[in-house]
Amino acid sequence: MAPTGAQTADLFAAPAPRDAPAPPVSHQRRRNLWYAVVFAGTPDLYPLSLHAQQFTSFVSLAAPNALLLEIQGSLRLFGSFVRLRELLDARWQALGVPAQSAIAPSTLAALWSARVGQELCSDDATSLTGRLLQMPLICTAWDAARLQTLRSMGIQRLGDLLRLPRAGLARRLGVQAVRDLDVALGRQPEARRAFVPRERFRERLDFETEIEHVAYLERALEPVLERCALFLRRRQAGVQSLALRLRHRVRHPTVLRLGFASVTSEPRRLLEVLAQRLGRLELPAAVRAIELHSGTLQPLSAVSLDAFGGGGRDTAVQLIERLRARLGEQAVYGVTTQREHRPEAAWCRVQHLSLAAPVASSPQPLEAMPRPVWLLDEPVLLSQREVGELRLESGAGPRDPERIETGWWDGKGVARDYYSIRPARGAKLWVFQERHTKSWFLHGMFA
Amino acid sequence: MPRESSSIADLLADARVWKLKDASASHRLSSCRPVWSTGKSALDARLPGGGWPTASLVEVLIDVNGLGEVQLFLPALVESQRRTDGDVPWLVWIGPPHEPYAPALAQQGIELGRLLVVRPPSATEALWAAEQALRSGVCAAVLLWLKGTDDRWLRRLKLAAEEGGALGVLFRPERHRFESSPANLRLLMTQDEQQPRLELLKVQGGRPGLVDLGAS
Numbered sequence: 001m002a003p004t005g006a007q008t009a010d011l012f013a014a015p016a017p018r019d020a021p022a023p024p025v026s027h028q029r030r031r032n033l034w035y036a037v038v039f040a041g042t043p044d045l046y047p048l049s050l051h052a053q054q055f056t057s058f059v060s061l062a063a064p065n066a067l068l069l070e071i072q073g074s075l076r077l078f079g080s081f082v083r084l085r086e087l088l089d090a091r092w093q094a095l096g097v098p099a100q101s102a103i104a105p106s107t108l109a110a111l112w113s114a115r116v117g118q119e120l121c122s123d124d125a126t127s128l129t130g131r132l133l134q135m136p137l138i139c140t141a142w143d144a145a146r147l148q149t150l151r152s153m154g155i156q157r158l159g160d161l162l163r164l165p166r167a168g169l170a171r172r173l174g175v176q177a178v179r180d181l182d183v184a185l186g187r188q189p190e191a192r193r194a195f196v197p198r199e200r201f202r203e204r205l206d207f208e209t210e211i212e213h214v215a216y217l218e219r220a221l222e223p224v225l226e227r228c229a230l231f232l233r234r235r236q237a238g239v240q241s242l243a244l245r246l247r248h249r250v251r252h253p254t255v256l257r258l259g260f261a262s263v264t265s266e267p268r269r270l271l272e273v274l275a276q277r278l279g280r281l282e283l284p285a286a287v288r289a290i291e292l293h294s295g296t297l298q299p300l301s302a303v304s305l306d307a308f309g310g311g312g313r314d315t316a317v318q319l320i321e322r323l324r325a326r327l328g329e330q331a332v333y334g335v336t337t338q339r340e341h342r343p344e345a346a347w348c349r350v351q352h353l354s355l356a357a358p359v360a361s362s363p364q365p366l367e368a369m370p371r372p373v374w375l376l377d378e379p380v381l382l383s384q385r386e387v388g389e390l391r392l393e394s395g396a397g398p399r400d401p402e403r404i405e406t407g408w409w410d411g412k413g414v415a416r417d418y419y420s421i422r423p424a425r426g427a428k429l430w431v432f433q434e435r436h437t438k439s440w441f442l443h444g445m446f447a
Numbered sequence: 448m449p450r451e452s453s454s455i456a457d458l459l460a461d462a463r464v465w466k467l468k469d470a471s472a473s474h475r476l477s478s479c480r481p482v483w484s485t486g487k488s489a490l491d492a493r494l495p496g497g498g499w500p501t502a503s504l505v506e507v508l509i510d511v512n513g514l515g516e517v518q519l520f521l522p523a524l525v526e527s528q529r530r531t532d533g534d535v536p537w538l539v540w541i542g543p544p545h546e547p548y549a550p551a552l553a554q555q556g557i558e559l560g561r562l563l564v565v566r567p568p569s570a571t572e573a574l575w576a577a578e579q580a581l582r583s584g585v586c587a588a589v590l591l592w593l594k595g596t597d598d599r600w601l602r603r604l605k606l607a608a609e610e611g612g613a614l615g616v617l618f619r620p621e622r623h624r625f626e627s628s629p630a631n632l633r634l635l636m637t638q639d640e641q642q643p644r645l646e647l648l649k650v651q652g653g654r655p656g657l658v659d660l661g662a663s
Contacts, residue, residue, distance in 0.1 A: 316537055319583040323565060323576055331566045335549040336559050347549035349564075371554055373517045374545035427513020427638075444548060445513035 032189075033072040033081060033103065033123050035088060036110035039065045040098040049195045050234075051091055055084065060107075060192040066114065068107055068192060081123060104128060107192060108184035112139035125186050132184060133159030140180060146173055158184075201231045201239075201294035210249070210286035214278045217246070217287060224292050225270045232265035237297035239263065240322065242270070244277075247289040254284060263298045341406040342414050343375065343443065369402045370420065372430040372444030379441035382431065387440045390423055390431070405435070420446065483614070486522030489659055490645070494632070495652035499523045501587075504605040504615040506630035508623060512544045514636050514643040520590065520616055525556040527587035527614070536587035539580040541565045542573045543592055574600045581607035581615050588614040595619060602629045624648065 035056075039048070042064050049067060052059045055078070058070035071084055078084040081103050092099040102113035102120040109128055113120035116139040120131055135158045137150055149172060155161050161169070162181070170178045182188040203224055211217050221244075232238055240263050246254040258273045323332045334350035382390070401417035416432040423429065430444035482498035484491055491497045499505060499520070509516050528535050535558050540547055542565070549559055565580075567573040570593055577591045581604060589608075596619070608615040617630070624635060633649035645658045 316583075316585040319537075319580060319585055320563065322579060323563075327565065327567050327572055327576065331568070333564055334559065334562055335547055335552070335564060337549045337553050343548075343550075347546075371548055371551035373521075373548055373551050374512065374543070375548040375551075376545060427511055428515070429513070445545065447513045447515060447517035 031072060031105065031125070032070050032107075033075070033105055034107045034110040035069040035071045035081070035085060035101060035103050036062070036107070036114040037067050037069075037088065037092065037099050037101040038111070038114040039092070041065065043097050048092075048095070048097065050197060051095065052088070053195070053197070053234075055088060059195040061195050062111055066111060067195075068111060071103070082121065085121060104131075106184055106186040107190045108140075108180055109186070112141075112184060115139050115141060128186055129162075133157065133162070137161065140177075142173075142177060142180075146177065149173070197235060199235075199297050201228045201292070201297075203227065204289060204291045206289040207287070210288045212283065212286045214281055214283060217283075217290070218275060218278050221274060221290060221292070222271065224290070225274060226267050228292060228294060229265050229267035229270055232294070232297065232300075235297060236300055238265040238300045239294045239297060241295050241326070243293045243295070244274070245291040245293070246283075246287045247291070248285040249288055251285050253291075254281075254287075256281065263300060265300060341404055342412070343371070343404070343418075344379075345407075347375070369418075370446075372420075372428075373447040374445040376443055376445075379432070379443045382440040382442055390421055390429075390440075401433075404432075416441075418443070483523035483526045485519055487519070487660060490519070493647060493653060493656075493658055494650065499614055500631055501527075501614050502609050502612045503631035504601065504608050504617065504629070505632040505634070506601070506617045506619070506628055507634045507636060508621045508648070509618055509636040510621045511638060514638060516618060516636055517590075519645075520588070521552075521555045521557070523614070524588055528558045528561060529556075534585075535561045537561045537563055537580075537585050539563045539565060539577075539586050539589045541576050541580070541589065541591045542567055543590070570594060570596060574604070577615065577617075578603055578607045580611075581613045582611045584611045584613075586611065586613045588616065590616045590618070592618045595623060598627055598629065605629050605631070 037052075039045075045061050045063075045065070045067065049059050049061060052067050052069055056069045056071055056074045058073070060068040060070075062068050069088070071081060074084060075081060078087065085101060085103055089099070089101055092101075100114045100117045102110045102118070103122065104110035104113060104120055105123055105125040105128060109132060110120070112132070112135060116136060118135055118139070122128075122131070137147055137156060137158065139158075140147075150161065155164075158181075166178065169181075179188065183190040205220065205224055207220065211220060228242070242258040244256040244258060246256070248254070256277050258270070258277055264270070320332060329351065335347055336350050338346050338348055340346045401419050403417050405413075405415045407413040415435040417435060418430065418432045421429050421431060428446040429442060430446065431440055431442050433440050481501050482494070482496035483501065484498040485494070494500070507516055507519075524538055528538065538557065538561060540562070547562075547564060552562065553559055563580075565573075565576050567576050573591060573593060574596060577589055580586045580589045591604075596617075601617070604615055604617070607613075621635065621637070628649070630649065631651045633647070635646040635648050637644045637646075643660065645660055647653070647655045647658060649655060
């Protein structure tokens with residue numbers, strides 16, 4: 001006796017064991033519609049996903065050979081899911097990859113139907129259970145051991161499985177299998193990871209004959225740059241620099257960096273900068289291959305869409321990011337004061353710049369005595385002769401030292417007398433005398 | 448048809464027609480942009496507008512560090528951060544000869560949270576960074592220390608400063624004194640017997656010559 005869909009659903013909704021809770025079906029949840037496509041063999045899913053992304057914003061890879069597309073959001077654009085399915089199927093055909101597809105309100109229902117080639121093209125959630133009943137178990141792509149267990153129990157189709165008590169099912173097959181069934185029946189949404197395309201552009205072009213002239217090189221690079229621009233445009237992204245490697249037969253490759261004033265994906269701008277760089281380039285040897293690498297892609301802003309950045313003003317974040325992108329993280333930093341009497345410890349570098357926060361007024365330094373604008377990395381020991389000259393040139397010699405004696409507790413104690421001196425020739429200096437050794441050091445310069 | 452009937456657009460397109468719009472624009476550039484006091488009345492008196500001009504490039508020729516060259520600009524930097532009512536603008540120091548000492552700057556009244564120190568690996572990168580910072584419009588002033596550069600880059604910096612409304616200050620050695628420079632202001636700082644000597648080499652809208660700093 002073949003059970004009806006409603007009966008099966010009732011049976012299956014028996015009280016759940018603790019380890020496999022059946023979540024309540026939420027009707028408020030935004031309805032999704034899934035298009036699943038299963039390819040014959042194991043094709044490279046990456047380029048196929050890129051194609052799929054032209055139809056929807058959510059593509060998910062189902063390894064090893066399937067894709068899942070959320071199409072509810074694309075229906076308005078394409079008219080109906082039937083039409084959309086035709087377009088997608090036509091695309092796979094045009095690409096020459098044999099494929100089977102299905103549309104269902106749940107991810108696994110679509111995927112399982114597509115996998116066994118059972119015709120399913122419906123957005124009706126209520127009839128979903130009934131449609132799944134006749135599907136062979138093989139469609140689930142569960143591991144062989146599990147399928148063997150079920151076959152030995154005389155279970156051939158999903159309908160047979162759904163008649164079993166839920167608790168026993170969870171015990172025999174594992175929680176994951178029960179969860180899969182829940183997902184397929186649309187009782188539980190499935191968290192799927194969206195496909196994110198590779199974030200770099202990289203292309204290598206080998207020449208049949210070596211190129212010796214820059215002008216030919218430019219010609220050869222033009223289509224590569226155009227492909228790069230297209231790659232960027234598809235991602236709503238841009239780059240601020242590109243690296244171009246020119247490979248030679250024996251020499252090390254010549255590396256060119258193409259830098260842009262703002263994030264861009266304009267082929268015209270890419271080409272222009274390339275032409276500028278190539279114009280200044282002297283080829284050290286004939287080029288047999290080129291490689292173009294984009295750096296990390298950056299989102300295009302309305303400002304960067306502006307033809308040449310024109311009147312577009314940056315924000316501080318953009319400025320700092322750009323400086324850091326080109327000069328390195330460590331090369332761009334802030335400074336702040338520390339509550340500490342030892343001069344060399346009274347400041348520190350700040351790598352994490354608080355950009356958004358309103359600036360509290362700078363902490364007032366502890367010392368009231370004037371401090372020099374420049375501090376030497378390490379105090380410089382002055383020779384006896386230099387000290388003598390300083391004394392001589394600063395007239396009667398330094399007066400009114402500032403005594404700094406602190407830090408004895410952490411082993412880096414200092415006991416110094418600081419003086420500001422202006423020698424007759426040269427800069428105004430900040431020197432100190434070590435009180436124990438009586439030797440003199442230069443520690444900073446007033447500027 | 449008589450010539451008088453030509454349209455106003457034709458008239459305006461004629462380069463010989465003097466337009467009030469242009470006049471007001473250049474007027475704004477020359478005298479109405481804000482100036483920041485140098486903190487030394489003797490120097491202020493010699494500068495058009497009475498202080499460092501904003502949106503311009505100032506070049507300081509100096510061989511020895513520590514003649515008070517930074518001190519010339521510190522009051523202006525403090526003022527530039529205070530004056531704006533909105534967000535506090537940034538100060539960018541590119542390739543300073545030593546570590547800028549935070550306690551000293553805080554003593555002077557600089558907002559350290561809006562000071563950026565940049566250590567570029569080469570002169571070209573330094574110039575690039577300066578151009579970016581000047582042009583960005585978020586910086587009040589950009590101080591740049593360089594060994595040498597060419598005229599073409601200085602022109603770019605000047606344009607960037609005008610575009611971003613920032614004060615660009617370039618410190619470089621005295622040997623560049625006799626090279627042409629597009630900077631709005633050129634100063635020469637040397638060490639005299641007793642005190643630093645400041646000479647204005649070029650002042651747009653002012654008179655070059657020696658400045659007596661001792662008087663202030």
